[in-house]
Amino acid sequence: NAGVTQTPKFRVLKTGQSMTLLCAQDMNHEYMYWYRQDPGMGLRLIHYSVGEGTTAKGEVPDGYNVSRLKKQNFLLGLESAAPSQTSVYFCASSTTPGLAGVGSYEQYFGPGTRLTVT
Amino acid sequence: AQSVTQLGSHVSVSEGALVLLRCNYSSSVPPYLFWYVQYPNQGLQLLLKYTTGATLVKGINGFEAEFKKSETSFHLTKPSAHMSDAAEYFCAVSDTGANSKLTFGKGITLSVRP
Numbered sequence: 001n002a003g004v005t006q007t008p009k010f011r012v013l014k015t016g017q018s019m020t021l022l023c024a025q026d027m028n029h030e031y032m033y034w035y036r037q038d039p040g041m042g043l044r045l046i047h048y049s050v051g052e053g054t055t056a057k058g059e060v061p062d063g064y065n066v067s068r069l070k071k072q073n074f075l076l077g078l079e080s081a082a083p084s085q086t087s088v089y090f091c092a093s094s095t096t097p098g099l100a101g102v103g104s105y106e107q108y109f110g111p112g113t114r115l116t117v118t
Numbered sequence: 119a120q121s122v123t124q125l126g127s128h129v130s131v132s133e134g135a136l137v138l139l140r141c142n143y144s145s146s147v148p149p150y151l152f153w154y155v156q157y158p159n160q161g162l163q164l165l166l167k168y169t170t171g172a173t174l175v176k177g178i179n180g181f182e183a184e185f186k187k188s189e190t191s192f193h194l195t196k197p198s199a200h201m202s203d204a205a206e207y208f209c210a211v212s213d214t215g216a217n218s219k220l221t222f223g224k225g226i227t228l229s230v231r232p
Contacts, residue, residue: 048219
């Protein structure tokens with residue numbers, strides 16, 4: 001049971017390049033999330049998904065797109081990278097809040113992807 | 119809207135000393151509260167959580183936290199710090215409805231001096 005995995009672990013992009021970050025979970029979770037972590041800012045939610053085929057905007061969605069074609073995968077795309085998108089990106093997953101009981105509010109995190117845009 | 123306040127960005131304690139990391143929240147409904155720990159170059163790991171029931175919650179690695187509704191606080195404590203506790207700690211709040219999401223505080227870095 002690998003939990004939540006993220007690919008790649010590190011990436012350097014030039015301004016204007018595009019890339020896709022992959023998140024995979026093997027816990028059969030319905031909900032998946034993408035966060036970015038910046039010094040002194042905590043974690044901020046970019047996009048999230050409440051199930052296969054659905055996505056929604058979080059707190060800081062601009063410049064990012066996401067897709068959830070399969071339940072176990074959640075992709076984060078940057079179409080035209082900017083230096084302001086230099087950050088550490090975390091994916092997380094959870095069961096459906098309120099459905100499986102109180103334990104379902106816990107989110108499980110991947111190891112992160114460190115992205116630098118020059 | 120929910121929010122979390124973690125005062126200060128860095129706490130330094132001596133090995134063996136009490137660890138106290140403060141967290142205050144605002145929420146329009148009874149919240150669920152979490153503490154996560156992040157070791158260097160790793161993802162976040164759940165330390166403990168409060169959902170319902172006993173307000174004193176025990177977590178992993180000897181940490182505990184007490185939910186105080188009247189003070190809207192959920193401070194994290196450990197009686198005796200260990201070098202391995204050096205990490206960043208995040209408090210988070212979630213409401214209890216469908217599609218609920220976590221709101222994180224800005225985090226506190228804990229250093230432990232030998």
